[in-house]
Amino acid sequence: MTLDADLTWIDNNAPYSRRFEDRYFSREDGRAETQAVFLDGNELADRWQEQGRWQTGSTFHIAELGFGTGLNFFETLHHWQKLAPEHARLIFTSFEQYPLEPEQIGRALAVWPDLADLATPLLNQNSAKQYQFGNVTLNLLLGDARATLPTWCEQADAWYLDGFSPAKNPQLWELDLMHQVFDHTKVGGTFSTYTAAGFVRRNLQQAGFDVRRVQGFGGKRERLQGCRVR
Numbered sequence: 001m002t003l004d005a006d007l008t009w010i011d012n013n014a015p016y017s018r019r020f021e022d023r024y025f026s027r028e029d030g031r032a033e034t035q036a037v038f039l040d041g042n043e044l045a046d047r048w049q050e051q052g053r054w055q056t057g058s059t060f061h062i063a064e065l066g067f068g069t070g071l072n073f074f075e076t077l078h079h080w081q082k083l084a085p086e087h088a089r090l091i092f093t094s095f096e097q098y099p100l101e102p103e104q105i106g107r108a109l110a111v112w113p114d115l116a117d118l119a120t121p122l123l124n125q126n127s128a129k130q131y132q133f134g135n136v137t138l139n140l141l142l143g144d145a146r147a148t149l150p151t152w153c154e155q156a157d158a159w160y161l162d163g164f165s166p167a168k169n170p171q172l173w174e175l176d177l178m179h180q181v182f183d184h185t186k187v188g189g190t191f192s193t194y195t196a197a198g199f200v201r202r203n204l205q206q207a208g209f210d211v212r213r214v215q216g217f218g219g220k221r222e223r224l225q226g227c228r229v230r
Contacts, residue, residue, distance in 0.1 A: 007104055015069055015108045019098065020164035024068045024108065026194075028218040031112055033074040035215045041192025041225045042158040044076070051136045059089045063156035063184065065145055065172055066163045067094035069108035070122065074115040077136055090136045093154065095145040103134065144173060149180045156185055161193035166200050172201045176205040185209075185228045196222035 006019040013088055015024040026033040039045065047053070048060065064072060080090050091164050102114075102123040109116040122138070130136040141148045158220075159181055163172030171177075173195075181191065182204075191202070196213055201224055204211045211226040 001079060006098070007100060009107075013107070013111070015100075015104070017164060019166040021165040021166050030071055030169060031075055031216045032113075034072050035079075035192045037223060038072055038160045038192055039076065039079060041214070041223075043161075044158065045079065045083055045098055047106040047157075048080070048088070054085050054088045056181055058087075058197070059091055060084075060158075061091045061154060061156045061186075062093070062158045062160065063154075063181075064094040064160040065162075065177075065181070066141060067096035067099065068162070069100060070105050071109065071115070072121060072160050072162060073138060074118050077133055078115060084135075086135075087171050088135065091139065091154075092136065093141060093152070093156070093166045094141040095141050095143075095148055097142070097144050099140065108196075119217070120204065135174070137186055146174075146177055146180075149177065149184065152184060154184065155189070157189050159185060159189070161189035161191055161195075162191055166195055166197040170199075173197070173203065175203045175206060178203040178209075182209060182228060187228055187230060190225065190227045192223075192225040196220070196224055200224065 006017055008016050010016045011027060025106050062076065071096065076092065094118055105119065106116060106123045109119055121133065129140050163169050166173045191209065194217060196216065201211055204226060208228065209226045211224055213222045214225055216223040
């Protein structure tokens with residue numbers, strides 16, 4: 001197994017990217033950040049339990065820029081298993097250019113044993129691009145999202161925009177890519193992100209999203225979320 005040499009461990013075994021000089025998740029509490037920013041930010045609990053949403057075989061689709069350690073996916077899976085109707089189906093598609101090895105993902109998730117247990121199917125496979133967790137499908141689309149997203153043929157109900165800091169990884173927040181995110185969002189679909197960077201907000205607005213600033217997580221004053229209204 002060849003581990004990503006650009007990943008190191010800091011502050012009580014937290015994953016850190018040398019490539020982007022940034023953490024994979026919040027120093028305060030990565031799991032709480034996922035809950036606040038991505039699940040609550042996209043109002044997923046309410047949407048999953050909305051009466052009349054689910055017909056037999058109905059599917060909810062989440063897409064993500066930046067799979068990283070898989071924390072966002074496994075926290076989403078954890079809540080889906082508690083909240084969604086049994087007959088509902090979730091597809092989670094994540095775009096990742098620099099995938100971590102299963103050993104690194106397992107180490108990053110070890111602080112949350114229940115999530116590490118959920119991750120067993122992924123940790124036991126080295127090269128799969130699709131994983132099944134009951135009625136939840138995880139698709140990993142590897143490569144530069146600027147190349148892979150334009151060729152994707154689906155639209156998402158919700159987006160997790162979770163690249164590294166816009167100051168360190170501006171390519172994942174540029175205007176052309178935000179246009180692709182918009183085009184691959186269903187009307188009424190939403191996005192949420194931890195950042196409130198001005199150029200990110202402007203790019204999302206120019207792409208067509210209705211964007212608003214909301215209270216940030218932890219020590220951050222603001223972050224962005226929004227929707228495609230037409």
